[in-house]
Amino acid sequence: MIMDYFLGLDCSTQSLTGTLVDSSQTKSISSYSINFDKELPQYKTQNGVYISNDGKVVHSDPKMWIEALDLLFNKFVQLNLPLEHIKAISGSGQQHGTVYLNNSFESILKKLDSHQPLVNQLENVFTRKTSPVWMDSSTTKECEEIRHTLGGMEATIKLTGSNTFERFSGPQIRKLFKQNYEEYSNTSVIHLVSSFLSSILLGKNSPIDHGDGAGMNLMNIETKQWDRRALDATAPHLLQKLPSLTHSYEVIGTISPYFVEKYDFAPDTLLIPWSGDNPNSLIGIGLTTERKAAISLGTSDTYFAYLKQISVDLSAEGHLFGAPTGDYMGLICYKNGSLAREKIKDMFNLSWKAFSAILRTTPPGNYGKIMLPYFFPEIVPLVLKPEVYRFGFSEDDSEGNVRAIIEAQFLSMRLHSEWVREEPEEIYATGGASTNIEILEIAANIFNTNIRQFDITNSAALGAALRSSKSYYDSIGNEIDWTELVDQFLNIQKSVVIIPDKRYIALYNDMVKVYQKCESYILKNGEDPEPYRQEFIKKYFGN
Numbered sequence: 001m002i003m004d005y006f007l008g009l010d011c012s013t014q015s016l017t018g019t020l021v022d023s024s025q026t027k028s029i030s031s032y033s034i035n036f037d038k039e040l041p042q043y044k045t046q047n048g049v050y051i052s053n054d055g056k057v058v059h060s061d062p063k064m065w066i067e068a069l070d071l072l073f074n075k076f077v078q079l080n081l082p083l084e085h086i087k088a089i090s091g092s093g094q095q096h097g098t099v100y101l102n103n104s105f106e107s108i109l110k111k112l113d114s115h116q117p118l119v120n121q122l123e124n125v126f127t128r129k130t131s132p133v134w135m136d137s138s139t140t141k142e143c144e145e146i147r148h149t150l151g152g153m154e155a156t157i158k159l160t161g162s163n164t165f166e167r168f169s170g171p172q173i174r175k176l177f178k179q180n181y182e183e184y185s186n187t188s189v190i191h192l193v194s195s196f197l198s199s200i201l202l203g204k205n206s207p208i209d210h211g212d213g214a215g216m217n218l219m220n221i222e223t224k225q226w227d228r229r230a231l232d233a234t235a236p237h238l239l240q241k242l243p244s245l246t247h248s249y250e251v252i253g254t255i256s257p258y259f260v261e262k263y264d265f266a267p268d269t270l271l272i273p274w275s276g277d278n279p280n281s282l283i284g285i286g287l288t289t290e291r292k293a294a295i296s297l298g299t300s301d302t303y304f305a306y307l308k309q310i311s312v313d314l315s316a317e318g319h320l321f322g323a324p325t326g327d328y329m330g331l332i333c334y335k336n337g338s339l340a341r342e343k344i345k346d347m348f349n350l351s352w353k354a355f356s357a358i359l360r361t362t363p364p365g366n367y368g369k370i371m372l373p374y375f376f377p378e379i380v381p382l383v384l385k386p387e388v389y390r391f392g393f394s395e396d397d398s399e400g401n402v403r404a405i406i407e408a409q410f411l412s413m414r415l416h417s418e419w420v421r422e423e424p425e426e427i428y429a430t431g432g433a434s435t436n437i438e439i440l441e442i443a444a445n446i447f448n449t450n451i452r453q454f455d456i457t458n459s460a461a462l463g464a465a466l467r468s469s470k471s472y473y474d475s476i477g478n479e480i481d482w483t484e485l486v487d488q489f490l491n492i493q494k495s496v497v498i499i500p501d502k503r504y505i506a507l508y509n510d511m512v513k514v515y516q517k518c519e520s521y522i523l524k525n526g527e528d529p530e531p532y533r534q535e536f537i538k539k540y541f542g543n
């Protein structure tokens, strides 16, 4: 029996993953990864990136991503995966990162030699050797300038779906234009991580989809076109350097002969535009209707939900992106996700098992020990200078620190996600750390909502594979509804539901208020949180 296979690729901060799904009667999902630090050590990245001493400038190497693509496909061949039966491919990229290319990029893509590795042939196409990625927070000045030209914060949010953010592509492009005009003017095309890798597979410049395009401060969120005012506020002649925009579900062509000759893909394999990791995860985790939300616990922690209508966050912390269905999604993003959890784990030389054991044996509320975990500059709330603040405990209290980091992450998420939180019936969990049930128990108690965890933790790659299957079936007149499609793949996975413990509702309702006091004390010169913290301790821990 010939099966219909679909491939979803995910170029995330730390790895490149390929997820293959079989969409015929016998549904199946399998995943393979290349870890950048381990398998491409010559690039000398740490957790996939290069970080400047002050933590503000964070770049990665686009050559590493394309070398990883060849490595992954070689792995597929060694594993005898049925590449010739793949009907369509799409992908997912860490959002906001930009790749700067000269005018030889497209001509080289059109004549790639399948006997040579991609990276050798594409060595000279970059006008900027490294790419700023989502962890970069070095463009505060440019954010201010663009926001000011666009008429202030509210106008910027209404126009582009988000306030200007340091990591967003527009401010990053403006920084290059201001600081290195020569590199900027030598650049013929600026891609996102997603559209860059999509171009490699396509063999010519790929469009940017509305999901990832919304993370640039350059796209009009209503018309889904590049916005003249935003472009002019960012850098001159920008329109001619940007690829076109497209619906996430459009078929953009067939796979480049390079991959047909080298890896035996069928020449008619369809390509669907890549999108950002979060829009892809929305599909991979099955959020195609309202009243459900997801938490993604990866290098970045995100909280997101599907939205039928435009709804922006005028408090300026959240983002409105396009959803791959053609609708919208609301999202908040934290930089202190898995790398911050790892910092605490490593500080006390713990294994993840020992880390979880501490979470099991320490009490909800942590005896009033509260942490503001800004190990890295933070996005929500905006913290440019990294520093960890501890209330009521010291740096060497292992148990206090372990519970405090996890409680802090979800208290902050609860506090800052209110604008997108239409009382979800259930929250779906994805990302590497979602396998840690103790972490999810704390999340369930803090949100007072059921949390469902699925087998597949890379929902971005799965989402990309499902998106490509939807576009393929639509293209052959076999239309399938989004919800029906995602449900088929959610139903074949095992899932665990974590139910909140009602005993802790009041405790966390109170603790979120104390947490907020601590946050505003440190970041906004708010009142001293200590009396409130002491009251909390007295109420729940009796001394």
Ligand code: XUL
Binding pocket: 013, 093, 094, 095, 096, 134, 167, 215, 276, 277, 278, 299, 300, 302, 333
């Ligand atoms: C979202 C964001 C991160 C990156 C990397 O706005 O910056 O989630 O997409 O995962």
